[in-house]
Amino acid sequence: MHTHARSQALFAAAKTRMPGGVSSPVRAFKAVGGSPVFVTRGAGAWIEDVDGNRYVDYVLSYGPLLVGHAHEEVVAAVQDAAAKGTSFGACNEYESALVDKVRTVMPRIDRLRLVNSGTEAVMSALRLARAFTGRDKIIKCAGNYHGHADCLLVQAGSGVATLGLPNSPGVPNSTVKDTLVVPFNDLSAVETVLYQYAGQIAAMIVEPVAGNMGVIPPVNGYLEGLRRVTKEHDVLLIFDEVMTGFRVHPGGAQSLFGVTPDLTTLGKVIGGGLPIGAYGGRADIMSWVAPEGPVYQAGTLSGNPVAVRAGLATLDLGLNKDMWAGTASQTALLMEELASIATRWSVPMQVNGLGTMFSCFFTDAAVTDWTTASTSDTDLFAKIFNAMLKFGVHLAPSQYEAWFMSTAHDAAAVTHTLHAFDKALKEAVG
Numbered sequence: 001m002h003t004h005a006r007s008q009a010l011f012a013a014a015k016t017r018m019p020g021g022v023s024s025p026v027r028a029f030k031a032v033g034g035s036p037v038f039v040t041r042g043a044g045a046w047i048e049d050v051d052g053n054r055y056v057d058y059v060l061s062y063g064p065l066l067v068g069h070a071h072e073e074v075v076a077a078v079q080d081a082a083a084k085g086t087s088f089g090a091c092n093e094y095e096s097a098l099v100d101k102v103r104t105v106m107p108r109i110d111r112l113r114l115v116n117s118g119t120e121a122v123m124s125a126l127r128l129a130r131a132f133t134g135r136d137k138i139i140k141c142a143g144n145y146h147g148h149a150d151c152l153l154v155q156a157g158s159g160v161a162t163l164g165l166p167n168s169p170g171v172p173n174s175t176v177k178d179t180l181v182v183p184f185n186d187l188s189a190v191e192t193v194l195y196q197y198a199g200q201i202a203a204m205i206v207e208p209v210a211g212n213m214g215v216i217p218p219v220n221g222y223l224e225g226l227r228r229v230t231k232e233h234d235v236l237l238i239f240d241e242v243m244t245g246f247r248v249h250p251g252g253a254q255s256l257f258g259v260t261p262d263l264t265t266l267g268k269v270i271g272g273g274l275p276i277g278a279y280g281g282r283a284d285i286m287s288w289v290a291p292e293g294p295v296y297q298a299g300t301l302s303g304n305p306v307a308v309r310a311g312l313a314t315l316d317l318g319l320n321k322d323m324w325a326g327t328a329s330q331t332a333l334l335m336e337e338l339a340s341i342a343t344r345w346s347v348p349m350q351v352n353g354l355g356t357m358f359s360c361f362f363t364d365a366a367v368t369d370w371t372t373a374s375t376s377d378t379d380l381f382a383k384i385f386n387a388m389l390k391f392g393v394h395l396a397p398s399q400y401e402a403w404f405m406s407t408a409h410d411a412a413a414v415t416h417t418l419h420a421f422d423k424a425l426k427e428a429v430g
């Protein structure tokens with residue numbers, strides 16, 4: 001039985017150097033107790049911590065690692081790129097290659113701008129939407145998380161939901177006065193707001209499959225309805241596919257549901273684990289982006305060859321039809337088996353998922369929005385999280401995050417996970 005002594009010592013030291021000892025809040029284990037494990041290496045579906053403990057990993061850097069940790073072709077691409085120089089602040093041929101690759105599965109994206117994070121992609125897309133329409137207001141859904149741009153830290157999901165920080169301090173009211181919040185999966189609420197603020201709304205941004213209050217698919221007709229009513233009101237529709245892109249379907253939610261947004265934001269998978277983001281869509285809108293148009297947006301490391309090559313290698317591998325389908329069927333099997341174990345232990349649990357991402361909500365309510373997601377028993381989640389860690393499975397330390405699968409999550413990894421879950425439930429409720 002390994003200890004976590006070295007992780008604990010490193011965390012104590014980190015807390016004297018960085019706020020909360022972490023580089024991103026959710027990693028601090030605040031919602032689940034205990035102190036985070038410090039990871040030294042990953043290979044395929046597995047990671048190892050500084051104390052030598054090994055885990056099947058479902059965090060996968062919160063989504064980017066569609067082909068698992070340290071895939072040899074991704075590593076080779078990164079090594080080859082870095083050996084020629086890590087960044088030039090100049091054009092390189094791989095930027096267009098990445099855009100072409102994205103367009104093979106998201107063909108309605110006419111133009112794409114590469115940036116360095118999902119937050120940056122969303123910030124830029126909103127600025128562009130406001131410029132293009134000449135309007136200021138935006139609509140977002142309660143529980144959707146679109147990164148930490150000021151105007152979106154309003155009833156956000158992910159770390160904000162976990163930490164119970166619906167509106168972060170430091171965000172001036174003047175910044176959020178133009179942010180209108182509606183419940184996810186409630187089309188009539190959107191129509192009401194569109195009428196109430198007719199002529200004032202630039203865009204609605206939505207996670208087409210919510211991932212930051214846990215995974216919540218759209219109810220039948222929701223996305224089609226959003227497309228119809230935003231078009232009727234001449235409001236742009238932005239799909240934030242930073243998480244869902246290449247995961248709920250090779251072509252993201254827009255391909256899975258056949259609904260074309262005006263703009264799409266991307267991140268995570270297109271960088272294969274290196275910092276990246278992107279926003280794109282209709283050519284007439286994207287033509288407003290500098291230097292072609294007046295909307296300014298820039299980035300020192302945008303399009304750098306190392307991140308772009310890591311993304312290209314990841315998409316080349318991960319979008320292979322058989323590989324992707326195999327991962328999706330492993331995911332469906334895991335979801336089914338987890339649900340049957342919960343039933344066996346009479347633990348109320350909802351499993352929501354699509355493609356290669358899912359969540360287990362410890363509640364007996366069907367989870368369709370933030371209100372129902374927040375009925376989950378987060379204390380029970382914490383107990384199960386810590387037991388899973390003990391039994392060698394690394395989950396995101398929050399009820400409101402997703403389990404991510406990779407092409408490397410084979411039958412052995414799934415079997416290990418199911419045994420761990422059975423023991424964890426036995427410990428928690430047995």
Ligand code: KE4
Pocket residue numbers: 024025026027062116117118119120122145146147148158159207211212240241242243244267268277401
């Ligand atoms: P980043 O700025 O973290 O690259 O992306 C922000 C973002 C935007 N849109 C969606 C739909 C997202 O899921 C995210 C980031 N996701 C979280 C995971 N829930 C990142 C994890 C973290 O904050 O540490």
